[in-house]
Amino acid sequence: MEKFSDALAEGLKNYHFNSQDYNRLLAKALNDPDVKKFLVENQDNISSDAIDVSAAAIYEFYNQKNNKSEINRNYYPKLIVSNHNIEVAYFPNKQKVEADQRKAYDSSLVLMDMPKDIRNANLNDYTGVGRKQAFDAAIKFIDSYLNSDGFIPGLYLSGDFGVGKTYLLGAIANELHHHNVKTTMMHFPTFAVEMKNSIGKNNVLDKVNKVKAAEILMLDDIGADSMSSWIRDEVLGVILQYRMQESLPTFFSSNFSMKELESHLGINQRGEREPVKAARIMERVRYLSMEVFVTGENRRIKQ
Structure with missing residues (x-):
């Protein structure tokens, strides 16, 4: 699952969004209740530029959480702190565990x-x-x-x-x-x-x-x-x-x-x-x- 996360994050980083699209997508992700909660709970553990540096990871979390795919059929995304930046980890859901x-x-x-x-x-x-x-x-x-x-x-x-x-x-x-x-x-x-x-x-x-x-x-x-x-x-x-x-x-x-x-x-x-x-x-x-x-x-x- 970690390799998929890295590949998706890299793909998002290299994709040529225009400024308006980028801001709109990131705004949606940042307004997600789980993202807001994570940022509040971890504000002391992340760097001041973590949102900018980890924008792809934040959007990946939001996208995987709200869209069906082969990945989230058996796993759910979760934001984590790594080296004061934000990353996405995947954990088996109830269906997968069972x-x-x-x-x-x-x-x-x-x-x-x-x-x-x-x-x-x-x-x-x-x-x-x-x-x-x-x-x-x-x-x-x-x-x-x-x-x-x-x-x-x-x-x-x-x-x-x-x-x-x-x-x-x-x-x-x-x-x-x-x-x-x-x-x-x-x-x-x-x-x-x-x-x-x-x-x-x-x-x-x-x-x-x-x-x-x-x-x-x-x-x-x-x-x-x-x-x-x-x-x-x-x-x-x-x-x-x-x-x-x-x-x-x-x-x-x-x-x-x-x-x-x-x-x-x-x-x-x-x-x-x-x-x-x-x-x-x-x-x-x-x-x-x-x-x-x-x-x-x-x-x-x-x-």
Whole structure:
């Protein structure tokens, strides 16, 4: 923005106004309420010839303030004192600040096949019967993660349909965002389907690598669908093994308890029992997260 200001000021200085035009334009600028206020408030800080020397800057301020352009669409001009002369500085307006905040939010919270209202999830709204234990665990994790250099396991939220497991994950992610912590939150059954569809495109590894390295990873609804041996071992297993090695907090939500999920993962898509492979996955899950039971009424039915 500073380069634009300099260029515009230089252009105005070199433009050949006649005396009458120049005086008329400068008079308009000097009669602007904000200009008058600035001159009064800074009369002790500017030189006696500041108005003459800084005429281009004063008019630039007046012009940018009162006319729409690519510049003032996102920024607003402000008069400042520099070396006892008057200059124009540009600052982001409310629209620009909000846009930048949305952009920063979108980059710090990656939602993969998650409902959009998760972006509005708030811990202050996570109230009701059966939720206190999970709420307390969430607060404890956030506080510990932000104030500790060691590994802090995530949460494994288990409970019936509609009790608020996914909402709580979103609320935790939003709170972490306010502390500049980046989170990736995904609906795992949908991700599993996408991985199967990516086999022929040779980009499975790229997708797995991107997910496994997330600062905070949240796997929603794990165990909701039957899982092939390939998804369990080569996708989920690879992700969890990396995160365990790197001590990266991982969250889960499931309608199964950890014990029930182990039984679920122990039967492959052909109905064959594979308890050892399931136990290997659950060893990583238990290392990466702490199980918390969420109870209460099914709020989906209530709505």
